[in-house]
Amino acid sequence: MRRLLESIEGIGAIAAFFGDVVRTALTRPRYVAETVRIMWILVGRCIIPVGLAVAPVGAVISLQGLEIFRMFGLERMLSSLLGTAIFREYSPALASVMVAAQAGSSIAARIGTMRVRGQIDALAVMSVDPMRFVVVPGVIACAIVTPLLNVLTNILGVASGWVFAVPLGGVDHGAFVEHLTAQITPADLWVGLGKCVLFGTSVGLLAGHLGMRVKGGAEAVGKAANDTVTQTIVLILLVDYVVSMALLGLGL
Amino acid sequence: MKVAAEFLLFAERALVAQLTRFPPMDVLVRQTYQAGVGSIALLTMLIVFAGLNLSVQSYATFERFGGQDFLGMFAGIGGVRELYPVMAAVVCGARIGADLAAALANMKISEQVEALEVMSVDPMRRLVAPRLWAVSLALPLLCGYADVIGIGASYVGAVYQLGLDGGTFMSQLREYVGLSDLLVGVFKGLVFGWIVALIACFHGYRAAKKDGAEGVGVATNRAIVHGAVVCIVLNLAMSWVLYG
Numbered sequence: 001m002r003r004l005l006e007s008i009e010g011i012g013a014i015a016a017f018f019g020d021v022v023r024t025a026l027t028r029p030r031y032v033a034e035t036v037r038i039m040w041i042l043v044g045r046c047i048i049p050v051g052l053a054v055a056p057v058g059a060v061i062s063l064q065g066l067e068i069f070r071m072f073g074l075e076r077m078l079s080s081l082l083g084t085a086i087f088r089e090y091s092p093a094l095a096s097v098m099v100a101a102q103a104g105s106s107i108a109a110r111i112g113t114m115r116v117r118g119q120i121d122a123l124a125v126m127s128v129d130p131m132r133f134v135v136v137p138g139v140i141a142c143a144i145v146t147p148l149l150n151v152l153t154n155i156l157g158v159a160s161g162w163v164f165a166v167p168l169g170g171v172d173h174g175a176f177v178e179h180l181t182a183q184i185t186p187a188d189l190w191v192g193l194g195k196c197v198l199f200g201t202s203v204g205l206l207a208g209h210l211g212m213r214v215k216g217g218a219e220a221v222g223k224a225a226n227d228t229v230t231q232t233i234v235l236i237l238l239v240d241y242v243v244s245m246a247l248l249g250l251g252l
Numbered sequence: 253m254k255v256a257a258e259f260l261l262f263a264e265r266a267l268v269a270q271l272t273r274f275p276p277m278d279v280l281v282r283q284t285y286q287a288g289v290g291s292i293a294l295l296t297m298l299i300v301f302a303g304l305n306l307s308v309q310s311y312a313t314f315e316r317f318g319g320q321d322f323l324g325m326f327a328g329i330g331g332v333r334e335l336y337p338v339m340a341a342v343v344c345g346a347r348i349g350a351d352l353a354a355a356l357a358n359m360k361i362s363e364q365v366e367a368l369e370v371m372s373v374d375p376m377r378r379l380v381a382p383r384l385w386a387v388s389l390a391l392p393l394l395c396g397y398a399d400v401i402g403i404g405a406s407y408v409g410a411v412y413q414l415g416l417d418g419g420t421f422m423s424q425l426r427e428y429v430g431l432s433d434l435l436v437g438v439f440k441g442l443v444f445g446w447i448v449a450l451i452a453c454f455h456g457y458r459a460a461k462k463d464g465a466e467g468v469g470v471a472t473n474r475a476i477v478h479g480a481v482v483c484i485v486l487n488l489a490m491s492w493v494l495y496g
Contacts, residue, residue: 052481056488060334063491068322068329084313089305101346101476109469218465222472226350229476230294233343237301244308245413 017209021139024131035137042103042145050098050149051156057090058082058157062164066171076175078165080183086157087188093240095153096199099146100232104207105225107138111211112221120212135212139204146200147193154192195243199236206232262454266380275382283386286351291344291394298343299336299398303405304413306331311414323416324424327406332429334491336398337437341444341483344394346476349452352383353475356456357468363461380453384446391445392438399437440490447486448479 065081111134114120123130158180165171210224210231274280310326356379359365368375403425411418452475459467 049477049481053484056484059488060491063488063495064329064334067495068326081313085309088312089309097342098477098480101480102473105473105476109473113466113469218468221465222354222468225469226347226354226472226476229346229350230343233346234294234297234301237298237305241301241305241308244305244312248308248312 013213014205014209017212018205020131021136021205021208024129025136025140029132031133031137034133035140038137038141039145042099042141043148045106046099046102046145046149047152049102050095050153053098054091054094054153055156055160057094058086058159058161059164061085061090062161062169066165066169075169075171077179078169078171079161079176079180082161082165083158083180083184084188086161087154087184087192089192089240089244091153091157092150092192092195092199093236095150096146096196096203096236097233099142099149099200100203100236101229103142103145104203104228104232107142107204107207108211108228109221109225111135111138111208112214112224115212115214116217116221130212135208138208139201142200142204142207143197144200146203147196150192150196154189191247195240198239198243202235202239203228203232206235258458259451259454262457263450265376266384266450266453269374269376269381270384273377273381275385279382280385280389283382284390287344287348287387288390288393290351291347291390292397294347295340295344295394295398296401298339299401300405302335302339303327303331303402304409306335306402307406307409307414311410311416320414320416321420322424323410323414324421325428327410327421328403328425328429329433331402331406332399332433332437333495334487336402337395337440337444338484338487340395340398340441341391341448341487342480344391345444345448345479345483348387348390349448349475349479350472352387352449352452353456353471354468356380356453357459357471360457360459361461361464361467365457380457383453384449387449388442388446391448392441395441395444396434396438399434436490436494440487443486443490444483447482451475451479451482 061082062078065078066075069075069078069081111120114134120130120134123133162176166173166176207228210228214220214224306327307323310323310330311320314320314322314326356365359379365375365379368378407418407421410416410421455471455475455478459471463470
């Protein structure tokens, strides 16, 4: 019972935090230079892990999909499964999970360290709103960087799928390309990018929230960084499922 | 390059320490309990959503060719062979690996490891080997558990949400997913568990006193990210060898 109340309280605190972030992001002044600086750091830190994590997934889908499609003699159709799975589902979800692991935890650790060292309070004393200067740029940077990385991982995923389907799996190259271009609609791409914006925002929000709540010493900072990773992954999967149901209902 | 060489040396020392002496039972049980039981709530929540989502997504994909009836086969093969073991490894690995790396890095920066060496206790045997055993025991069990929960969730998704026929789903599952697939999932869990624990111990062990508290943070972050990437890449390699 106590744990239930605590988790409800936690959800309420995140909702209030979200409201704060939105209100701060919509009003002036904005720290654009700080946001761009964080974006660059995030891109540099995330691009390799995200690429390495998504590329093998395309290959695995080709490997297992080929076996399934072979039962019906439909190897030619493989690329339409690969394309929809990568563009709509696995590339956005996995890219966001890796952004959470790499960027989310470092943002939470950074804010938590600033909190522990009293730098957040120092900012407030200098009448710089810490929400505005520290949290909002992180959230916006995550929301922009995740879809950008997703474009890259879409390409990587399809390319590694191609390697396992065409040279290694013996699917005809022309058929692969034809089914890929015929079955993938712009809607698939937009669904994936939209999900990434949603996931990226939640990574930034949770990281900011958990980082700002840090009290105590170095251990609390480490805990905030770890909690960011596990909690965002749960949140990403939950949101992913809700979005899939909604899209199925809308017939997209 | 230098880090890779260091890692190989560390892996060799750890493997020797792991194989030369089985850790004391009480230490092993405590570590396994921490790694395994601590992850169950998180894993259950994740896999339930992943299983439901696998049904919904593959329904949306297969509807385009009118192949909804093969959902059971697809959810079974895709889930049991690939998705659930990898998810269990990435997510539980993130939690377990972060804990291990943080614990070891903390011992390292407070010079407890050096203290052990001074007492001529081999830290590899005392600290690293039991953790390797514990995680290599816990993660296969978690993978098997994830397979069962995941199939249940995708059955619920297919039958109660999408209105497919439950009997068709089950017969598809029985026909195309065998015990061997389940065993492959558990075997993957064993490999993932060992490598995740090794990477976490390595990063924890590399923290030096001069890094201070920040070193702990860096070690946990690297343990999570490197563990996840290595598991995904290894999964491809194993699937390729086993099914390719």
